[in-house]
Amino acid sequence: MTTAHTLGTLGEQAVLARIFPRLPHAASAIIGPGDDAAVLATPDGRTVVTTDMMVHGPDFRLAWSSPYDLGWKAAATNLADVAAMGAAPTALVVALAVPVDTPVDALERFADGLRDACDALAPSCGVVGGDLSVTDTMTIAVTAFGDLAGAAPVLRSGARPGDVVAVAGDLALAAAGIRLLFAEAVDAHGMPDADAAARLAERHPEELRAQLRPSPPITLGVVAARAGATAMLDVSDGLALDARRIARASGVALDLRLADVGSPEALEGGEAHALLATFPPEGALPEGFRPIGLVVEGESVLVDGEPYARLGGWDPYADWNGARG
Amino acid sequence: MTTAHTLGTLGEQAVLARIFPRLPHAASAIIGPGDDAAVLATPDGRTVVTTDMMVHGPDFRLAWSSPYDLGWKAAATNLADVAAMGAAPTALVVALAVPVDTPVDALERFADGLRDACDALAPSCGVVGGDLSVTDTMTIAVTAFGDLAGAAPVLRSGARPGDVVAVAGDLALAAAGIRLLFAEAVDAHGMPDADAAARLAERHPEELRAQLRPSPPITLGVVAARAGATAMLDVSDGLALDARRIARASGVALDLRLADVGSPEALEGGEAHALLATFPPEGALPEGFRPIGLVVEGESVLVDGEPYARLGGWDPYADWNGARG
Numbered sequence: 001m002t003t004a005h006t007l008g009t010l011g012e013q014a015v016l017a018r019i020f021p022r023l024p025h026a027a028s029a030i031i032g033p034g035d036d037a038a039v040l041a042t043p044d045g046r047t048v049v050t051t052d053m054m055v056h057g058p059d060f061r062l063a064w065s066s067p068y069d070l071g072w073k074a075a076a077t078n079l080a081d082v083a084a085m086g087a088a089p090t091a092l093v094v095a096l097a098v099p100v101d102t103p104v105d106a107l108e109r110f111a112d113g114l115r116d117a118c119d120a121l122a123p124s125c126g127v128v129g130g131d132l133s134v135t136d137t138m139t140i141a142v143t144a145f146g147d148l149a150g151a152a153p154v155l156r157s158g159a160r161p162g163d164v165v166a167v168a169g170d171l172a173l174a175a176a177g178i179r180l181l182f183a184e185a186v187d188a189h190g191m192p193d194a195d196a197a198a199r200l201a202e203r204h205p206e207e208l209r210a211q212l213r214p215s216p217p218i219t220l221g222v223v224a225a226r227a228g229a230t231a232m233l234d235v236s237d238g239l240a241l242d243a244r245r246i247a248r249a250s251g252v253a254l255d256l257r258l259a260d261v262g263s264p265e266a267l268e269g270g271e272a273h274a275l276l277a278t279f280p281p282e283g284a285l286p287e288g289f290r291p292i293g294l295v296v297e298g299e300s301v302l303v304d305g306e307p308y309a310r311l312g313g314w315d316p317y318a319d320w321n322g323a324r325g
Numbered sequence: 326m327t328t329a330h331t332l333g334t335l336g337e338q339a340v341l342a343r344i345f346p347r348l349p350h351a352a353s354a355i356i357g358p359g360d361d362a363a364v365l366a367t368p369d370g371r372t373v374v375t376t377d378m379m380v381h382g383p384d385f386r387l388a389w390s391s392p393y394d395l396g397w398k399a400a401a402t403n404l405a406d407v408a409a410m411g412a413a414p415t416a417l418v419v420a421l422a423v424p425v426d427t428p429v430d431a432l433e434r435f436a437d438g439l440r441d442a443c444d445a446l447a448p449s450c451g452v453v454g455g456d457l458s459v460t461d462t463m464t465i466a467v468t469a470f471g472d473l474a475g476a477a478p479v480l481r482s483g484a485r486p487g488d489v490v491a492v493a494g495d496l497a498l499a500a501a502g503i504r505l506l507f508a509e510a511v512d513a514h515g516m517p518d519a520d521a522a523a524r525l526a527e528r529h530p531e532e533l534r535a536q537l538r539p540s541p542p543i544t545l546g547v548v549a550a551r552a553g554a555t556a557m558l559d560v561s562d563g564l565a566l567d568a569r570r571i572a573r574a575s576g577v578a579l580d581l582r583l584a585d586v587g588s589p590e591a592l593e594g595g596e597a598h599a600l601l602a603t604f605p606p607e608g609a610l611p612e613g614f615r616p617i618g619l620v621v622e623g624e625s626v627l628v629d630g631e632p633y634a635r636l637g638g639w640d641p642y643a644d645w646n647g648a649r650g
Contacts, residue, residue, distance in 0.1 A: 049364070155360050249359075
């Protein structure tokens with residue numbers, strides 16, 4: 001009989017000694033984990049910085065996401081924010097709070113997910129520091145850094161009438177995944193259920209992978225910047241909602257073609273972390289981007305020329321309902 | 326009769342619109358909050374990066390800390406980690422998760438605490454980005470950045486036999502504060518109690534301020550580096566425990582003089598965020614530092630020449646007891 005080590009039985013130094021070797025190495029690390037702070041090479045003289053928090057309940061359920069999935073997704077979503085500025089990800093710092101009885105094995109799987117996501121999506125990026133805490137509500141906070149390599153950052157505010165609206169990455173699968181999970185990966189009381197999720201994953205592997213372990217087109221962020229993208233963001237709350245953010249910041253309207261978007265689900269799908277960008281009308285779109293609309297005068301989102309009145313995505317406060325499990 | 330707005334009733338955009346104007350401005354911000362990521366000036370070509378998470382329960386109690394206190398402390402503790410590398414703090418990103426029924430006023434007070442701590446401790450530092458989430462367990466994750474201005478970072482690993490061990494900042498007050506809170510700011514069942522904490526604060530204002538709203542000597546980090554500090558950290562878990570970290574990383578022993586440390590409580594006090602540093606024996610200590618011991622051969626912590634066997638501070642996993650409220 002073996003006893004699994006937990007955070008509470010092993011103590012801080014021993015836990016960190018098991019996790020550090022699994023973390024992905026950052027090519028930019030001058031001083032990595034282990035001191036009061038890391039030191040990161042930022043040869044451009046500017047650094048792109050973004051942070052995002054994932055909370056058990058509103059952002060993930062342990063019945064549906066493995067620790068490996070969570071490490072992967074925490075990395076991928078932050079890498080997408082760096083890419084959406086037109087930068088190449090260089091490093092992550094990761095703060096993680098878990099219940100004190102969490103097996104150390106689970107933390108190792110989480111680190112493996114961070115490593116594999118960096119290896120797959122942004123190979124020179126790695127983890128340069130972090131923090132590990134105890135909590136009743138598992139919470140993950142990742143801060144990601146990026147290198148603009150001399151280029152101007154691509155903001156949300158640069159779209160101009162006449163620009164082409166284009167997207168790279170899938171819009172609908174992640175949304176289908178969360179819809180399927182809420183509909184079918186629950187028990188008789190509507191609570192998230194791991195066995196039902198495992199059965200669902202056999203029938204809908206692509207949808208669940210897109211939701212639980214997304215692979216945004218990270219390298220296309222720099223590609224879009226080099227191609228002259230005038231505005232860009234990653235679609236994290238829903239295409240229409242995020243398109244409206246570009247519209248407002250730029251003082252324009254984005255007119256989307258439903259036929260090119262693909263489906264009403266794609267129009268409101270969140271968490272896909274596709275890159276939504278606008279490009280000048282002259283010149284071809286860079287490989288990986290497909291056109292889905294046009295920038296026109298106005299200050300809103302249109303679909304096939306008609307104002308789109310729905311929110312078009314997920315509001316993390318107004319839409320949160322703890323009773324859903 | 327007025328109804329206080331909460332996160333749940335106001336929605337994300339409206340909440341952020343109320344918080345952004347209160348955040349401290351960072352002189353280093355090229356692009357501040359509001360896009361996918363911020364862009365930070367890092368003219369040195371290197372950036373110091375540190376992250377820290379504070380969780381309701383193990384790290385703070387809302388019965389004892391006001392939202393203002395929490396904003397202040399979250400900034401101060403991360404600024405101390407930057408200072409402990411010998412760097413000047415340049416920016417913060419702040420991820421905050423709070424219950425959905427949290428009044429927006431409380432978030433404004435939190436932002437005020439961040440601002441006032443930056444203004445008081447590191448005036449050119451400000452908030453360049455963040456994230457706001459909902460949770461059942463209030464959690465704060467801050468990532469801080471610093472500028473080495475051409476100097477080498479001061480690590481934990483550079484202490485050499487013969488160096489002077491010195492400290493800047495108070496060692497005992499914050500520890501006395503948490504001891505007093507657990508002893509006297511509780512109700513008949515031993516649970517944290519706000520009224521009792523308010524009465525305690527009238528009798529022991531310095532101890533409670535040191536614990537709940539600490540003012541580490543941030544500017545002395547750069548001063549120590551310029552004076553040739555060979556190793557440095559901020560005392561966050563207890564003097565003896567943190568001294569042992571320098572000893573292990575440097576392959577030396579730190580022999581502390583109890584008379585100069587001040588008291589057994591100062592020897593084990595955590596969360597004071599004093600700067601503990603070692604300096605070459607030649608040359609005077611920089612102003613603000615006082616000698617408390619010597620670096621000698623070995624690999625441990627001694628007190629008045631005798632090995633110190635106690636842990637000497639706080640282990641965040643092994644010592645966490647949720648039943649304490």
